[in-house]
Amino acid sequence: MKKLEDVISGYEISDARAAFYYLSRYLKQADYFEEYEKDFFEDDFQSYPSVEAKTLTFSLIAFIEGKAGKKATEFSDEEYMSWMNAISFVENKLDPEPSKEVRESAESAIEELFLPKIGKNE
Amino acid sequence: MSLKDITHPILYSAMTTLAYNINKKYYGDKHYMWCTPYFGSDFESPHFTVPPSSSPVEIYNTLKKEVDAADHHNTKIELNRRGIRKGASIMLKLGKITQEAHDEIVYISKKTKDQHFRPLLCVIARLEAVPFYQKVDVKDRANPLSHEYILSDLPQSAFDIIRIG
Numbered sequence: 001m002k003k004l005e006d007v008i009s010g011y012e013i014s015d016a017r018a019a020f021y022y023l024s025r026y027l028k029q030a031d032y033f034e035e036y037e038k039d040f041f042e043d044d045f046q047s048y049p050s051v052e053a054k055t056l057t058f059s060l061i062a063f064i065e066g067k068a069g070k071k072a073t074e075f076s077d078e079e080y081m082s083w084m085n086a087i088s089f090v091e092n093k094l095d096p097e098p099s100k101e102v103r104e105s106a107e108s109a110i111e112e113l114f115l116p117k118i119g120k121n122e
Numbered sequence: 123m124s125l126k127d128i129t130h131p132i133l134y135s136a137m138t139t140l141a142y143n144i145n146k147k148y149y150g151d152k153h154y155m156w157c158t159p160y161f162g163s164d165f166e167s168p169h170f171t172v173p174p175s176s177s178p179v180e181i182y183n184t185l186k187k188e189v190d191a192a193d194h195h196n197t198k199i200e201l202n203r204r205g206i207r208k209g210a211s212i213m214l215k216l217g218k219i220t221q222e223a224h225d226e227i228v229y230i231s232k233k234t235k236d237q238h239f240r241p242l243l244c245v246i247a248r249l250e251a252v253p254f255y256q257k258v259d260v261k262d263r264a265n266p267l268s269h270e271y272i273l274s275d276l277p278q279s280a281f282d283i284i285r286i287g
Contacts, residue, residue, distance in 0.1 A: 014211040021208040024201055028175055044154070044272040045256045047212045081195050088200045091207075092232060098225045105222075106229035113143045113238055116283050 004090045007063050011056055013094050018049045019056035020091040026061055027080060030072035125248065125255040125271050130159030133246040133271070136181040138202050140238040144230070148223050149213065152275040157246060159269055176270055178243060185241040186287060199239045206231040246281040
């Protein structure tokens with residue numbers, strides 16, 4: 001049986017990642033499309049998705065709605081959360097294992113995370 | 123309507139503590155944010171032109187609930203984790219960060235605790251935001267009347283941070 005992983009097979013990580021992001025937006029905003037006519041691909045000029053990422057997003061939407069047998073606008077809260085969890089699961093595994101240096105540096109950055117003060121934080 | 127043409131003096135945006143820290147450490151303290159002149163959630167008003175999912179106070183409260191574990195479905199936090207990774211991917215493509223920095227951000231986005239997604243409310247003077255707003259061509263916008271704006275590379279000097287609730 002075809003899975004989300006199969007739909008993204010052959011795509012670059014950056015396009016798969018972008019497609020999952022816009023797919024999530026599509027699912028999140030499904031209730032509001034008619035009323036607000038939002039474009040779920042809307043982004044700033046630097047972040048606009050590639051043609052490949054857009055094509056893959058539409059493939060993922062077709063896959064999910066095909067599996068569910070209904071449009072995302074008809075998803076219940078449980079169905080929405082179930083698909084969001086499935087997306088997280090696959091997206092989380094896109095990257096190769098990071099090097100020891102990267103892991104150590106990132107762990108140190110996590111230690112330094114801080115809650116900004118109120119105001120300008122200059 | 124373009125950001126320079128609206129009359130509201132203040133814009134609002136909700137951000138997570140982790141996104142704020144990553145912008146500060148890896149992106150030269152330049153911030154990417156969606157903002158709107160509407161703070162509240164008066165969805166019945168005909169003047170309120172953004173959906174509930176785009177209301178800063180709604181986003182803030184949803185994140186706060188998830189962080190405080192009042193909500194067991196952390197879909198907003200997971201969405202934010204993916205957004206941070208997507209942002210790093212864009213910055214790498216643009217040549218603004220190295221592969222190592224990208225990999226670090228990806229690792230951080232996966233390993234940080236939900237508490238690091240505590241929301242912050244950004245209050246921005248519209249006039250200070252205008253230079254950091256790239257208007258999307260109207261033909262690309264399904265609803266040209268929607269008052270939502272994306273700011274890129276906004277310096278910390280252009281906004282205040284507050285916390286509510």
